[in-house]
Amino acid sequence: MPENQGGNSQLVLRLVTGEDGASRLMLAGDCTLAALCHQLQPLSAELAGYATNPELHWDITGIAHMDDAGAVLLWQAWGERHPRHLALQPEHERLFNRLEKMPPPPAPPARDRLWPVTVLGKAVFLLWEHLTNLIMLSGQLLLDSIYLVGHPLHIPWREISANLYRTGAQALGITALVGFLIGVVLSFLSSRQLQMFGADIFIINILGVSIVRELGPVLAAILVAGRSGSSMTAQLGVMRVTEELDALTVMGIPHSLRLVWPKVIALGIAMPLVVLWTSAIALIGGMVVAEIQLGLGHQFFLSKLPDVVPIANLWLGLGKGVVCGMMIALISCHFGLRIKSNTESLGEGTTNSVVTSITVVIIIDAIFAVIFSDFGLR
Structure with missing residues (x-):
């Protein structure tokens, strides 16, 4: 179920360097389908680029509202696993835990090269x-x-x-x-x-x-x-x-x-x-x-x-x-x-x-x- 779908403010990404010298990506705003509908594709590509750095610290505590669509966007950018350094709100953690427990999608069926014979036989x-x-x-x-x-x-x-x-x-x-x-x-x-x-x-x-x-x-x-x-x-x-x-x-x-x-x-x-x-x-x-x-x-x-x-x-x-x-x-x-x-x-x-x-x-x-x-x- 979606959580806290009240806001529609744009999601903002800000890359900063902490006192310890580590890179920190801070997300603020609303991570909902209504807020992301106009920037879904470019935002997905940008997050995937940041996720290539395994030492990057992710700070999503500034996200005010997040629904299933927003959680899936981040989860796919992370490669369907929790990043090594992640800070988030407790109410958002349930969404990612549920995505982690989801079974993998079924493998696509193998292409049948004899499908014309099968169709003809059925006819x-x-x-x-x-x-x-x-x-x-x-x-x-x-x-x-x-x-x-x-x-x-x-x-x-x-x-x-x-x-x-x-x-x-x-x-x-x-x-x-x-x-x-x-x-x-x-x-x-x-x-x-x-x-x-x-x-x-x-x-x-x-x-x-x-x-x-x-x-x-x-x-x-x-x-x-x-x-x-x-x-x-x-x-x-x-x-x-x-x-x-x-x-x-x-x-x-x-x-x-x-x-x-x-x-x-x-x-x-x-x-x-x-x-x-x-x-x-x-x-x-x-x-x-x-x-x-x-x-x-x-x-x-x-x-x-x-x-x-x-x-x-x-x-x-x-x-x-x-x-x-x-x-x-x-x-x-x-x-x-x-x-x-x-x-x-x-x-x-x-x-x-x-x-x-x-x-x-x-x-x-x-x-x-x-x-x-x-x-x-x-």
């Missing part, structure tokens, strides 16, 4: 843990589906309906807005390039294939992953924090059947509908710009669209929606069930859920692109 083991847990959760959902087929009265229709509304109906606004703007931007940029080659008519091909086959499903999946996926993770995380999951376990209600299964089924149903809605709005946005920029009427656009975009592209986009929707719900619930009973874990789990879901959506889109590279294209 691999963490990835393996997530994959095994996801496989176990998927297997449990499969067992729940088999059970519900044999017991249709136990199907949680209310949970499915509620999740359909939250993940589907409430997502129509944001997906429509973003889809329309994407269609406008894509049509505007494409029309400027096509005008240079006199190929205005091919704007329908570009918009139709790119939106129906790729942009529509991916855009809708990313928006749903950021909006509905994070909501699912946060919901399960809050239930963990408030111990509702523990209460369900005590009552014998399985988490997968009442919480995870309805979310996966609901998002698997809602995603293709959201994909269809997003693609339609994006095509409308592109059609409006095509009519303004290129003079292509909306009637001609709509009549030509089925001819240049085979229906197989629509089924491919809807299939992506089903797979992405179920994976987003599965990943979100997986991270939600892993959240611990603290708010820091809740935020970290929600962030990891969204990032992982978006990454998986892009991977699924790449897999579909490779497998169905010749599907629906002329």
